Amino acid sequence: MIDFVQNTVDGMMFGSSYALLAIGFTIIFGVMRRINLSFGATIMLGAYIGTWLHVHHQVSVWIVALTTLASTVLVGIYVERLCFHAIRRSAVLASMVSSFVIWMQLEEAAIHLLPERTYAFPALLAAGSFELGPFLFRAEQTSMLILAMIIVGVLHVLLYRTRFGLALRAVSENSLAAAYMGINAAWVTLCAFALVSLMGGVAGYAILSTDAQITPFFGLWATFKGLIAMMLGGMGSLPGAILGGLLLGVVEAHALWYLGNEYKDLSAYLLLFGMLVLRPGGLMGQRILSREALAFRRV
Amino acid sequence: MLALRKVEKRFGALAALDRIDLEVAAGEVLGLIGPNGSGKTTLLNTVTGVYPPSGGRISFQGADITGWRGHRIARLGIARTFQNIRLFPTMTVFQNVWASQHSRVSGGLLGLLRSSPSRRCGDTGRVDEILELFGLLKDREVLAKNLPLPARRRLEVARALTTDPPLVFLDEPAGGMTPAETADMARLIHEVVAPNRTCVVIEHKMALITGVCTRICVLDFGRKIAEGLPGDVLADAKVREAYLGRDDAPDA
């Protein structure tokens, strides 16, 4: 029983990082109805630029953190301009494939920057742990959970209490109508992209400092974990992204403990496949795909 | 020919169709009118199997088709057009009509692989005939998305007729058209669509309804409020209220 609770707690700690990645996907999907496959690679390259400064110029940890965030935003804007702004809205597939080839591009750029397989990633907080009753908490994971809660709180205020949030929600509901209302949809989309990249940068930094190392595979990992968590929770839903992330973390933690390492990812994909077959809308999504929706899709 | 018995369709708490009884007789041209949101298109979607009714029964030529999937209903002989025109945009005019004959030509997988237009299997002539009737033959090789609106509406009707259905539903065939174009569509319905088959026309333009329909049925809030000859129905107090009461009068 103690194992079970401990695993669940660990899973939720780790799941909070998935949740942060999923939020990024869900916002981009909400605003653009398109998928940004290079989201993970964007964060990875941003973090690589920060690490490069650390490796070659021995800058302080704070500068690494700030550089990571700033360069993630810049790379995110590059992706938005090239793969989304420049391609017309209806060409969903073209945007997706374009963001995929740019992912490859970013990955190669990162490898040129730092050609070895892995690098130590400088963390803000020293690793440590504390005990609470019979349970063990790792300090950096706990801080990630807290960070995730702070980010979700800030995001909530931004989306529901500011004019920018209103504009963003309007564009995500109906971009054409929003445009007629005088909202500059292109600008809102760019801002949303920058915001999501910033958030991704924070999430990436937190995850990488927990791992204490960085590899080019981080891009693939972040993209797919975020995508899975978003789909589990329900596409386009903010609470869904959080729930999906936590669920994914908990399931992985249990699978790792009870079944072993080779079953960890397998169980995650099994969960996802089962969810899509049985309840395609995810935990929090509206019931999609019904014939009714299909009939009105082109109205 | 087509009979609806107490057909209901609910979306959540909203009753889009409320126990509709409707009989469509063979050979007639029935006009289905009603204010926006009165359930006309829902009725059409329910009959053609886009979604099953929540209650009641639908039968067509003696067969109970309640809850059937759309392709079976189409094969049985009910064709339709769409209010917001639906075509295959990257196919040519010819291909749109030709491919849509699917249900007329069966013959399993091999038949599917064999019948290609370049090999002149009998049905291409028929496609051209239909295109000719609708004045689309000169645009035969144009991609559907490049056609002007009236031609797209005509192509939709032409496509619906390729399966040679005994019953056709036309959902606002003159939507977005000028009076002259509407008159042209009315002529086509009268001369090409209506002979040899039964026809249900959903429309707001009274010029078209009074021009082609032999009978009218009026829906309001998912209920049938009137039914009868065009002159009688349009004079009906309830019908006038349904339209005028909500400042949504049909443009006569």
Add this chain to the structure above:
Amino acid sequence: MDDYVITVLSNIGMISFIALSAYLLLLTGEISFGQQAYFGLSAYAAGAATAMFQLPIWAGILVGACVAGIIAMVVGALTLQLSGLYFSVATLAFAEMARLILLIVEIQVEVDGEMVGPEGANGFHGIRWMFERDISLTEFMLLIYGLLALTVIFLLLVERSRLGSVLRMLGSDDLLAEMQGLNTVRYRILAVGAAGVIAGVGGALYAHFTTYVEPQFFNVMLGVHALAYGLIGGLGTAFGPLIGVAIDVGFLEAIRFIQGYRMIVFGGLVAILLIFMPRGILDEERVHRLKAVFSRRNHARA
């Protein structure tokens, strides 16, 4: 031809199968991230048939293609309700499941005093049909291109036929297709199954060409590349994916001086291409215009 050129050409040929498989699904309007699963499952099944059970290669390819096709149809039936991104992610999830299961599976039998069979993460060694029969690389390449030509001819025939129109109808507007009397469920499962078979043929060939397969090769990168090839080459004709493969594997392999910067150049070029041609080089409209030009020429000649 030296071995290097033959290997590159063979790779182009084998990757073309999976690109064609993804393209067939794109025709029906669905984006699959999971065609690599059928490629991989078939590689294992075909390898098992020839290496473990000593069957001839044609039987191996047949077994691989059938296994891939049947599994694809089952997945297709399970994901029938899904479209768009939901379908894409479901196929991705299935493909990763298949890959992770192959990482665990260990079934080995003794053949000529040696243990042969899938060995979990170590892969599946000893698919030595080519060496046992003394088949040269060139001969095997001809086999690959022979089967590829058959597949392309089949797809071109499909495109000219009513079935091609049916698939495009399904992809363009499935509700309208259903309203015209099309059994959308049946054709979708048929298309998914056929796409599985095509990927499976490629996988079976791959297993015998490399003599060794490992699950890692069938990761999602292969699937997304397959998808990208169709989109780069164009969605208007079965030649589209082939052009895509040739551009990536062939053309860029040839330019040696960009080695190491290949993805930077390729990624940038493709991103720019997609801005101007969002449905690829040979999209439906361009194919339509090309056909018009050709038929006019034929008329003039006649």
